[in-house]
Amino acid sequence: MCSYIVEKAALTGSAAKGRKGWMRIDTANVYYDHPYYSTLDHVLAIDFTNEGDGGRDRVAVELSADSARALVERILAALASGEAAHAAPGVAAPAI
């Protein structure tokens, strides 16, 4: 059953590339529910939108639950290693 539950994440300084090219995004709508396109019963879906610009366009993904969890881990790992690599000499990367 469709749940209507949506977690909204505010985004700053972010952008996504959709069918019209690059756009700034200020919101990620995140939900775990029935998909539109995936064949799975449920997916972790993320819609990246710019609500400040009317929210008409979106960049969308539908992920399996396992894929979503693995992606979260890889995002955190990439942030950790990337921030460490880009930290100024002598300045520790922020803990995550």
Add this chain to the structure above:
Amino acid sequence: MSYYQGLQAESVAFRGDNGDTGEAYYARPTRAGKFPGIVVIHHLPGWDEWIMEVVRKFAHHGYASISHHLYFRDGTESPDDVGARVRAAGGVADAQVMGDTAGAIAHLRAQSNSNGKIGVIGFCSGGRHAYLAACTLPGIDAVVDCWGGNVIVDNPKDLNDKRPVAPIDLTAKLNCPLLGIFGNDDANPTADQVNRTEAVLKKLGKNYEFHRYDGAGHAFFNTMRDAYRAEQAQDGWRKVFAFLNRQLAASAATIAAE
């Protein structure tokens, strides 16, 4: 006469809630005759391709069938994009869906091919809407609820301005025969919730028929999902057409379903 008869499917305009004009998908047998009408209510993700297949399936089986786009007010882009926008806004209000569904019913009744009988079927959140329609709208002769969740609302916090009443609380007003199709592995509605719904229907003396399927969960008719279960879906569709043919006096053009 050919064993398989022709049908025509097309996009049409219909007059929905508040007099708003929206888009619907309409399919009908092309042969001459009078046909029962069936309104197909789509699920929350949107007005998708599988729903259009269902509309054509009904036409194939001798029904004039319509599925109205519940999100037509929210844009003319791809239905998945419009559906995502509606979801982010908390969905559509029950009152608006009922107004739109009344409009879809009126559209079918206004066609010269109408035999005067109208059924409503819905899937997932559309199943819940179908249940609501049978309890709140006049002029429905039969209703089919396919795994509609949240007919029973256990947590009052799940009620809000858009969905202010649990459909189960309107059951006393159910004014037509009801067919329910459910998978026993579904998480919403659970088997327990289906049992509780049936208990209310029985207590109120309503005309209903429930069919529960082992080895099936949510949306097991949907051939575009891993949830599809061929054996259970075939039997379920037979139950749907047997019920509707009985209630709506279909013109025996139910070719392949029986």
